[in-house]
Amino acid sequence: MTATLTDHALLIAVVLLALGVCGVLVRRNLLFILMSLEIMLNAAGLAFVAAGARWAQADGQIMFILILTLAAAEVAIGLALALRIYRHFQTLDADALSGMRG
Amino acid sequence: MIDWLWMVPLLPFAGFMCLFVSGGRLRAPVVAAIGAGSVGLAALLAGAITVDYLAAVPPEGAVRQVLWHWMTVDGFTPSITLYLDRLSLVMLLVVTGVGFLIHLYSTEFMAGDEGYNRFFAYMNLFVGFMLVLVLAGDLLVLFVGWEGVGLCSYLLIGHWYRDAANGLAARKAFFVTRVGDALFLVGLLVLFTQLGTTDIAALLQEAGKRWPAGSTFAVAAAALLLGGALGKSAQLPLQTWLPDAMAGPTPVSALIHAATMVTAGVYLIARMHPLYELAPPVQLTVGVLGAITLLLAAIAALSQTDIKRILAYSTMSQIGYMFLALGAGAWPAAIFHFMTHAFFKALLFLSAGVVTLSLNHERDIFQMGGLRREQPLAFWAFLIGSAALAALPWVTAGYYSKGLILERAWGAGSAGRWLWTAGALGALLTALYIFRAVFIVFFGELRTRPSGTQGLRMGVPLTVLIVLSIGGGWLDVPSLLEPLSGAQIAATSAAAGTLRAPEMLVTGLALLGVCLACVLYLWRPDLRVRWLALPGIARLQRLSFSGLGFDRLYDLVLVRPFLWLVRVNRDDIFDAGYNRVASGIRLAHHGLSGTQTGVLRWYAAGMVFGTVLLLAVVIWS
Amino acid sequence: MNLAFYLAAAVAVFATTMVVTRLNAVHALLYLVVSLLAVALMFYILGAPFAAALEIIIYAGAIMVLFVFVVMMLNLGEQAVARERGWLTPGIWVGPALLSLVLLAELLYILIPGTQAVVNPEIVEAKRVGVELFGPYLLAVELASMLLLGGLVGAWQLGRRDAAAQRQEAGHDRDAD
Numbered sequence: 089m090t091a092t093l094t095d096h097a098l099l100i101a102v103v104l105l106a107l108g109v110c111g112v113l114v115r116r117n118l119l120f121i122l123m124s125l126e127i128m129l130n131a132a133g134l135a136f137v138a139a140g141a142r143w144a145q146a147d148g149q150i151m152f153i154l155i156l157t158l159a160a161a162e163v164a165i166g167l168a169l170a171l172r173i174y175r176h177f178q179t180l181d182a183d184a185l186s187g188m189r190g
Numbered sequence: 191m192i193d194w195l196w197m198v199p200l201l202p203f204a205g206f207m208c209l210f211v212s213g214g215r216l217r218a219p220v221v222a223a224i225g226a227g228s229v230g231l232a233a234l235l236a237g238a239i240t241v242d243y244l245a246a247v248p249p250e251g252a253v254r255q256v257l258w259h260w261m262t263v264d265g266f267t268p269s270i271t272l273y274l275d276r277l278s279l280v281m282l283l284v285v286t287g288v289g290f291l292i293h294l295y296s297t298e299f300m301a302g303d304e305g306y307n308r309f310f311a312y313m314n315l316f317v318g319f320m321l322v323l324v325l326a327g328d329l330l331v332l333f334v335g336w337e338g339v340g341l342c343s344y345l346l347i348g349h350w351y352r353d354a355a356n357g358l359a360a361r362k363a364f365f366v367t368r369v370g371d372a373l374f375l376v377g378l379l380v381l382f383t384q385l386g387t388t389d390i391a392a393l394l395q396e397a398g399k400r401w402p403a404g405s406t407f408a409v410a411a412a413a414l415l416l417g418g419a420l421g422k423s424a425q426l427p428l429q430t431w432l433p434d435a436m437a438g439p440t441p442v443s444a445l446i447h448a449a450t451m452v453t454a455g456v457y458l459i460a461r462m463h464p465l466y467e468l469a470p471p472v473q474l475t476v477g478v479l480g481a482i483t484l485l486l487a488a489i490a491a492l493s494q495t496d497i498k499r500i501l502a503y504s505t506m507s508q509i510g511y512m513f514l515a516l517g518a519g520a521w522p523a524a525i526f527h528f529m530t531h532a533f534f535k536a537l538l539f540l541s542a543g544v545v546t547l548s549l550n551h552e553r554d555i556f557q558m559g560g561l562r563r564e565q566p567l568a569f570w571a572f573l574i575g576s577a578a579l580a581a582l583p584w585v586t587a588g589y590y591s592k593g594l595i596l597e598r599a600w601g602a603g604s605a606g607r608w609l610w611t612a613g614a615l616g617a618l619l620t621a622l623y624i625f626r627a628v629f630i631v632f633f634g635e636l637r638t639r640p641s642g643t644q645g646l647r648m649g650v651p652l653t654v655l656i657v658l659s660i661g662g663g664w665l666d667v668p669s670l671l672e673p674l675s676g677a678q679i680a681a682t683s684a685a686a687g688t689l690r691a692p693e694m695l696v697t698g699l700a701l702l703g704v705c706l707a708c709v710l711y712l713w714r715p716d717l718r719v720r721w722l723a724l725p726g727i728a729r730l731q732r733l734s735f736s737g738l739g740f741d742r743l744y745d746l747v748l749v750r751p752f753l754w755l756v757r758v759n760r761d762d763i764f765d766a767g768y769n770r771v772a773s774g775i776r777l778a779h780h781g782l783s784g785t786q787t788g789v790l791r792w793y794a795a796g797m798v799f800g801t802v803l804l805l806a807v808v809i810w811s
Numbered sequence: 812m813n814l815a816f817y818l819a820a821a822v823a824v825f826a827t828t829m830v831v832t833r834l835n836a837v838h839a840l841l842y843l844v845v846s847l848l849a850v851a852l853m854f855y856i857l858g859a860p861f862a863a864a865l866e867i868i869i870y871a872g873a874i875m876v877l878f879v880f881v882v883m884m885l886n887l888g889e890q891a892v893a894r895e896r897g898w899l900t901p902g903i904w905v906g907p908a909l910l911s912l913v914l915l916a917e918l919l920y921i922l923i924p925g926t927q928a929v930v931n932p933e934i935v936e937a938k939r940v941g942v943e944l945f946g947p948y949l950l951a952v953e954l955a956s957m958l959l960l961g962g963l964v965g966a967w968q969l970g971r972r973d974a975a976a977q978r979q980e981a982g983h984d985r986d987a988d
Contacts, residue, residue, distance in 0.1 A: 093816065097857060098922050100820045104827055104846075106915040111831035112794050113907035116898045117891075119836050119882060121790070123843055126878075127827055130870065133862075134850055141857040144933040146943040149862045150951070153944070156869050157955040161962030163874050167881045168969035174885055175972075181894075182790040189788030798910050805917040 097138035104131035118170045118180040122163065129159045191242040194235060195255050195272050198282065199325060201232040202318035209311035218306055222297035225310030229293045229317050233286035240279055251275050252391070254327055268388050273327030276671050280525055281324035281457055284532050288449045289317050291651035295540050296441035298647040299547060303439075305349055312349075313445070316342035320450050324457060329378050329388040332458070336374065336422065339451045340367050346446060347438040359437035366431040370421015377414025380407065394464045403468050412469040415462060416476060419455030423509050425483045430740050432506055433490075436498040440543035443498060448505050448539055449532035456512045456528055460521040467519065474605055477517015481612035484510030486738055488619035492626070493734040496553045497542050500627050503737070504579060505535055507616060511595055514613055518606050520598035522671040527595055530587035533662045534578035537655035541571035544648060545631065548640035555627060560636040567644065569632050571652045576628050578659040580621035580704060583697050590663030592617070593693060600692055614696050621703025629711040816856045823849035834895040836882045840875060847871040861937040 108131060111124030133152045140148010174180055205228030209221060216224075243253075252275035259269040274282075293313060300309050316339060323335025348360030382388050384407050385396040401408045419425075424432035435447050446452070459466060459476060466473045484507050491503035508531050515524035545561060545568050546553050562569040578588035592613075599610040644652075710718045722728060733739055785796075826846035833839040847870050854863035944952055 093813065093857065096816070096820070097853065099919065100823065100853070102915055102918045102922060103824055104850075105918070106911040107824070107827045107831055109798055109914060110904075110907045110911040113791055113798065113910065114831070114899070114903055116791070117836070117895060119878075119885075120831075120839060123830060123839060123878070126843065126874065127830065127846070130847060130850060133866075134853065137854050137859045137862050138857060140935065141859055144858075144935060146935050146940045149859050149935060149940050150943055150948050152859075152862050153865060153940075154951055154955055156865060157958060160869065160874055161958050163877060164962045164966040165969065167877060168966040171881065171884070172969055180885075180887075185790065186788030189786055795907070795910070798914065802910065802913050802917060805914070805921065809917060809920060 094138050094142040097141075098135055101131045101135035101138065104128075104134065116181050116183055118173065118182055121182060122166050122170065125166075126159060126163065129155055129162075191235075191238045192248070192253050192274065193255070195239060195253065195274055195325065196257055198232050198235050198239070198286070199318050199321035201228045201235070202314040202321065204228060205314035206311050206318060209307055209314065212307070214307045216307065218301065221307050221310055225314055226290065226293040226297055228314055229286060229290045232317070232321070233283075233290040236282045236286045239274070240283060243274070243279060254391070256327075260330070265386070266382075268328050268330045270331055271327030271389065272325045273390065274325065277457075277460060277525065278324050280529060280667060280671065282321065284529050285317065285320050285324060285450050288532050288536050288655075289320075289445060291654055292441050292445045292449070292536060292540070293317075295444075295543070295648050295651040296439070298645050299441055299543055300439060309346070309349060309439070312342055312345045313441070316346065316446060316451075320454075323454055327390055329381065329390055329393065332390070332461075333374065333378060336418070336454065336458075337371065339446070339454060340364065340371065340422070343367075343435070343446050343451055346442040347435050349439055349442065350437075356437045359431075359434040363431040363435045366428050367421040370418045370428050373414045373421070374418025377411050377418065380411045380414060384411075390461065394462070397465055397468060401468055404470060405468070408465060408468040409472055412462070412466050412472040413475070415458060415465070416472060419458050420479065421455075422458075423452050423455030423513070424506050425455070425509060425513055426479050426486065427740075429483060429487070429506055430737065430744060433499050433502045433737060436496070436502050440498070440539055440546065443502070444536045444539035444543070447502065448535040452505060452509055453512070453528050453532070456509065456516065456524055459513075459516050460525055463516075463519075463521045466516070473517055473519065475517070477514050477599075477605070477609050480510040480513025480515075480517055481609050481616075482510075483507070484514065484616045485612055485619070488616050488623060489734050490737045491623040492619065493731045495555055495735075497546065497555050497558075497627060497631065498539075498553055500555070500623065501535070501538055501542060504538075504620070504624065505531075507620060508535070508579070511592060511613065511616070514599060514609050515595040518595075518599045518602035518609060520595065520602070522668040523591070523594040523598050525671055526667045527588075527591035529667060530578065530591040530659070530662045533655055533658040534575045534586075534588055537571055537652065537659050538575035538579065540648070540652055540655065541568045541575065544568040544644045544652070545572075545640070547644075548642055549638050550641070552638060555630045557638050558631045559634040559638075560632070561640060562632040564636070564640050565643065567649055567652060571656055572632065573628060574656050574659050576624040579624050580700050581617060581697075582621075582700060582704070585660055587659050587662035587664075589697075593696070594668060596696055597693065610692065614692075614699055617696050618699040618703045621700045622707050625704050625707035626711050629707060633712055813856075816853060819849045819852040819856070822846075823853065832899075834892050834899065836887065836891070837879065840878050840882065843878075844871050844875050847875065858934040860934065861940045864937075 105128055108124045108126075108128035111127060112121055115121055115124060133155045136148045136151040136155065138148070140146065140151070170180065173185065177184065205224050208224050209216070252273060255272040255274070257270040257272065259267060261268065293310075296309070296313070300306055303309065319335045319338030319342060321335075323332055323339060326332035326335055344360045344364040347363055348357050350356050378388070381393060381397075385393050385400070387393055387396065397408065421428040432447060432452070436443055438447075466476070487503045487507035487510060491500050491507065494500045494503060508527070512524040512527050512531075515521070515527065545558065545565060548565060548568075549558065552558070574586070578586040580586075581588040581592040583589050596610055596613045596617075599606045599613060602609070710721075722731065736742065785792075823846050826842045826849060829842040830839045830846060833842065847866060851863045851866040851871070854860075854866055
């Protein structure tokens with residue numbers, strides 16, 4: 089039974105990941121891209137916790153804590169950068185920020 | 191004195207260096223003194239060496255002077271050696287003696303020319319290289335001299351380089367002789383790889399020991415060396431450059447293209463005659479080519495209008511006689527004829543030079559006429575030279591040398607009889623064409639008035655050469671070259687009795703030629719006009735004028751295909767391959783840099799795509 | 812028990828879909844919070860209460876709130892929504908959807924088959940997690956704290972206005988007083 093629970097948890101994690109990927113690729117607004125990245129990180133954390141629960145060890149949760157830390161730091165910097173970009177370019181369109189072409 | 195042999199080529203080289211380094215800063219008299227003086231000193235030295243040699247003939251008849259070792263590579267140790275035997279002694283005397291006379295002549299002939307300094311520098315360089323060639327004891331040293339004279343010939347033909355036509359003539363000479371030089375080099379390599387040495391004396395000994403008569407290597411080497419000789423001596427099929435080489439100044443034509451360089455081929459074959467005795471088919475080819483060229487050139491000379499071209503074709507024809515002698519195995523006769531030919535051909539060229547100079551460089555014989563009263567010395571010089579060329583009996587040097595050649599040819603078997611026939615016919619044609627020139631230029635009415643006469647520096651060489659052309663045949667050079675044993679002397683004197691008839695026939699043909707020329711060009715010019723009006727004769731005359739169409743033939747067969755190839759390869763088709771590689775890479779670069787859009791989502795998409803691919807690989811492996 | 816799990820899973824997926832497709836940033840954020848709460852419930856059911864708590868406190872409570880603050884600060888307004896509508900044409904979904912589906916399929920293929928049967932889910936409580944953290948994973952904790960420090964400093968530096976703009980702002984504030 090638990091096996092199927094773990095399986096399904098992983099399935100959900102994968103689905104959430106796919107949705108996050110879709111969001112990153114489709115949305116042009118920087119904030120939405122960051123949100124989609126959060127979705128993906130969350131999905132990864134779910135996968136870890138599910139795996140940890142399957143083996144009944146704390147390692148899964150610890151990995152999840154580390155992912156959480158990572159997500160926090162990344163969001164902080166990412167949003168600060170988004171603010172900078174908005175102040176400088178007056179837009180949050182990721183496609184407009186293509187100065188690194190060629 | 192013989193120990194000073196190395197000074198003989200050194201003196202002209204030193205003269206060249208002085209003139210080259212000074213670069214036109216010296217005044218004309220100094221240039222003349224250095225230029226003619228160096229060759230004169232070399233001539234004096236050569237004379238002293240001859241006296242020394244004849245007084246005390248060294249063992250084996252040869253002196254070998256090793257100057258230094260050129261290189262020491264595994265199994266290959268050529269050295270710079272000078273080799274003096276009778277053959278090179280004769281060549282030495284002729285080159286330095288006639289060379290000096292021509293240098294003296296050209297101090298006056300080239301006076302006022304803007305390239306005076308350059309002229310004498312290159313002339314000295316030429317004499318130096320020619321001496322290296324004749325004194326070489328090693329085939330590589332000979333090749334150095336061979337190439338050197340080719341270079342100097344190019345430089346001197348194109349002396350008046352501002353006229354593009356002269357440059358073309360010089361290049362033509364260089365290219366055609368180059369073909370021969372390449373064959374020479376291959377032959378040299380064959381000899382070296384098979385016999386292990388390039389020292390001439392050692393090489394010939396080895397060849398005699400190792401190769402039986404008619405062996406493939408001997409034939410191959412002899413044929414390749416013959417190729418080289420053909421180029422340098424302007425014989426069939428490499429003869430097209432000599433008439434055009436007359437674009438150079440007259441002293442150049444006299445020295446290089448009459449007396450010395452063009453005879454380098456004859457010298458080579460004479461020097462390597464043991465090799466040719468080992469390859470009878472090649473020796474026969476030498477004779478046959480000589481005979482054909484002899485007739486071909488004589489026919490071409492019959493219709494030329496430029497006096498120097500007549501003399502050029504004449505040179506070609508006379509060298510054909512020398513090759514004929516070589517083909518009959520009589521190399522002393524060939525060298526004897528070389529010597530007398532140097533005298534009378536130089537005489538002819540120099541006197542022609544006097545004439546053209548006084549007529550302001552006009553060379554068309556039909557613009558000249560009746561000059562025998564205006565230019566007496568030139569007239570007598572040209573007349574005596576022509577007599578020697580036509581081999582008129584007893585009083586000319588040419589009679590003895592040409593007679594000896596034909597005598598030897600007659601006695602050389604059935605093939606020799608055919609060669610003799612060609613030679614006899616050639617004698618008729620020779621007399622005809624040269625006396626045609628004599629009668630047109632010096633007899634008849636005065637067309638262009640000459641200005642001025644020659645000075646002492648042109649007169650003295652002419653006089654000396656006149657004397658030599660008359661008396662040169664009385665020197666018994668052939669027996670000097672090949673001392674005969676008692677039995678051989680008896681044999682030749684016995685055979686001499688039976689040769690009366692052919693000899694008289696040849697002499698008769700020569701005199702007939704003179705008479706014919708006299709009739710056609712002096713007494714009854716109308717006969718000539720009627721003869722030319724006959725159908726087909728005009729076409730023959732045009733063919734003869736163009737040197738029997740060889741220029742056109744080579745142009746069609748060799749030059750045009752080559753130029754076509756050049757045009758096709760104009761953008762270097764092999765390079766295009768490399769260029770394709772470069773442009774392909776550039777294309778790939780543009781393609782790849784197109785993926786750098788700078789758009790974030792595009793990169794993200796790329797990453798996701800890559801992940802998908804990676805997972806696919808993991809799944810399906 | 813499992814019914815709750817599947818309900819929470821359905822809510823999570825639905826909320827995530829809504830996040831990705833909304834035009835208004837604040838709406839999307841709220842949906843994201845819902846998704847995170849649903850996932851927290853899933854954690855709890857899987858026997859990881861500590862993870863569930865952390866998910867709610869930190870992820871939904873801190874990170875999402877930070878997001879909301881920034882969005883409010885940007886004060887994007889109506890034309891932002893209109894722009895989003897212009898950008899989100901139906902055609903734009905095709906490629907990414909395809910790519911994501913392929914990725915989904917591959918991951919499913921890899922992850923799902925072959926897990927073995929295990930007895931009832933054992934609850935791994937906070938105490939055990941703590942013991943592990945201060946035991947074998949000590950170094951990871953230290954590194955995580957350095958990461959957070961780096962994030963803190965970076966965010967402060969990137970977020971502040973430059974000196975001239977700050978003086979200008981100070982001047983405005985004084986004038987306003």
